Amino acid sequence: xSLADLRIGGRTRKVILQAPKNGFFYVIDRIxxxxxxxxxxxxxxxxxxxxxLSGRPIESPxxxxxxxxxxxxxxxxxxxxxxxxxxxxxxxxxYFPVRTNAFQYSIDPAxxxxxxxxxxxxxxxxxxxxxxxxxxxxxxxxxxxWDPVAQKERWRVSFTGAGSGSGTLxxxxxxxxxxxxxxxLSAYHAATGARLWQGPAGxxxxxxxxxxxxxxxxxxIAGGRGGEDPTRITASALPWP
Numbered sequence: 001x002s003l004a005d006l007r008i009g010g011r012t013r014k015v016i017l018q019a020p021k022n023g024f025f026y027v028i029d030r031i032x033x034x035x036x037x038x039x040x041x042x043x044x045x046x047x048x049x050x051x052x053l054s055g056r057p058i059e060s061p062x063x064x065x066x067x068x069x070x071x072x073x074x075x076x077x078x079x080x081x082x083x084x085x086x087x088x089x090x091x092x093x094x095y096f097p098v099r100t101n102a103f104q105y106s107i108d109p110a111x112x113x114x115x116x117x118x119x120x121x122x123x124x125x126x127x128x129x130x131x132x133x134x135x136x137x138x139x140x141x142x143x144x145x146w147d148p149v150a151q152k153e154r155w156r157v158s159f160t161g162a163g164s165g166s167g168t169l170x171x172x173x174x175x176x177x178x179x180x181x182x183x184x185l186s187a188y189h190a191a192t193g194a195r196l197w198q199g200p201a202g203x204x205x206x207x208x209x210x211x212x213x214x215x216x217x218x219x220x221i222a223g224g225r226g227g228e229d230p231t232r233i234t235a236s237a238l239p240w241p
């Protein structure tokens with residue numbers, strides 16, 4: 001979750017921003033807990049929307065599946081998982097990685113209680129990804145810049161690799177840093193999404209951070225994921241600019 005002060009309805013409100021696994025972007029008044037707004041930020045079919053007063057989901061009929069297999073999106077990995085989101089007061093945008101995924105579910109008619117194990121009582125597995133307006137497959141992962149006041153996308157950068165990449169870092173210099181699923185750390189223009197710089201960060205890169213020493217700014221990221229091979233674990237401190 002990210003904290004922000006947003007101009008909404010002619011007045012400044014102190015809010016919490018959240019883009020959770022369920023595919024909806026929430027704006028909530030952090031003083032009163034009042035639901036302000038919420039819309040899907042990616043392909044979502046388990047609910048048709050959110051109640052404008054309570055913020056509770058308006059479930060789609062297929063969300064309560066039975067013996068007939070139903071494909072729901074997002075699936076268990078979620079549309080946006082643990083990867084930290086950042087908010088830039090200058091642009092008024094939130095930046096976070098999105099992952100498009102779907103799962104097929106049905107009730108297991110042969111279910112029997114499994115002592116000490118999982119007892120979901122369902123048959124589940126990966127489902128077909130949603131299609132775009134032109135029936136082309138939706139990008140499996142992308143970096144999204146989202147306007148929480150207008151509740152709409154401002155720009156995105158699509159990826160081809162598995163996973164969604166790292167969390168994001170937004171800086172006062174109008175930059176957004178993120179490591180993509182292929183392990184490349186990139187700096188994007190915060191307002192336009194134009195890629196301004198990139199460098200290798202290794203697989204499984206974490207969320208970048210920044211600090212300054214003697215007037216020189218550094219961007220640091222932990223990268224590399226690889227079992228028992230310590231040579232695959234890296235930490236890079238990249239001077240910026």
